[in-house]
Amino acid sequence: MNVLKSFALFLGMSLTATVQAEPVTYNIDTKGMHASINFKIQHLGYSWLTGRFDDFDGTYTYDKDKLSNSHVKVEIDTASVNSNHAERDKHLRGEEFLNVSEHPKAVFESTSISGNDQAMKVTGDLTLNGVTRSVVIDAKKVGEGKDPWGGYRSGFEGTTTLKLADYDITKDLGPASTHVQLMLHLEGVRQ
Template identity: 65%
Template sequence: MTILNRFTPFFLATGLMVFSSFALSAPVKYEIDTKGMHASINFKIQHLGYSWLTGRFDQFGGDFTYDKENVSNSEVNVTIDTNSINTNHAERDKHLRSNDFLDVKKFPKATFVSSSIEKTGDKTLAVKGKLTLHGVTKTIEIDAQKVGEGKDPWGGYRAGFSGTTLIKLADYGITYNLGPASANVYFQLNLEGVRQ
């Protein structure tokens, strides 16, 4: 038996270990689970400085890629149907869809596409990217955290993240006068994805 033959099993085993390690650390793609309503995009804005008005977007979709070994390889893409805005008040929602605010006939979609994701703590992330809303694209940062991941009861594998950010309406060309207390909108994103 030659030296090469004697060490062939060793080389093969080492190669398999390296390949397995690479495969385990590769980015994993998840589709956001909107069918089961295990994701939500919520917002709140002050009303006259006296209380909070809350709402959500009922229709959205997208995906995210998560690399637990190298978070900088991760990314997220979300598309929102602006016509699906819901504040639990039909007349107000009609006004919000008008050209005073979202102008949904002209701008039926809003999108967020990440440009960088940085790990900031054990389960916390800084997600930077481009938000396009009302025809305007601006860079925003989302303070995010990993909620968890694991198998589901239906044979799939899921991961979930939550994040918050604040935007100034005027930055997106929405200048309807709501008073100084209502210049900013706070968003909360809860994204649960199913591994593809």
């Protein structure tokens, strides 16, 4: 092999080794109902009241080689709260809780993502009821791969706990009901 061919081969291998994968952007699959935002809060300390938000949308960018390049943004239609009880949901939409007439959207946008696929810390700003606070979501990747329709998907789950008073939700529900737990299940389709 001559020197010129050897140099070209070396240069090609070097360039290949230094090229890093770009972060990949995914649309959250809310239309196919492969994503959910659920919540639970204690009722009088005796049981759990559970519910979900039916309408939300968002995207995330995922860099499996460098999580710090990843990003997520989700917008929730707060009027879509669903606790499986129409009268309670009407109350939750009112001024004492989500105040949807004044604040129809809740928005989470990450500011940093650290850790690894099985133990992520997703830090970001959550705006709810007109108040923005930093929250940390403990998350992990569920899986990724090709789907039956020719696309490529990835999925994540996460949890966080919010203090209601931090978001100006001060209705006294009793000492066992000052915090709400959020459970997030996001599946995205690669763009």
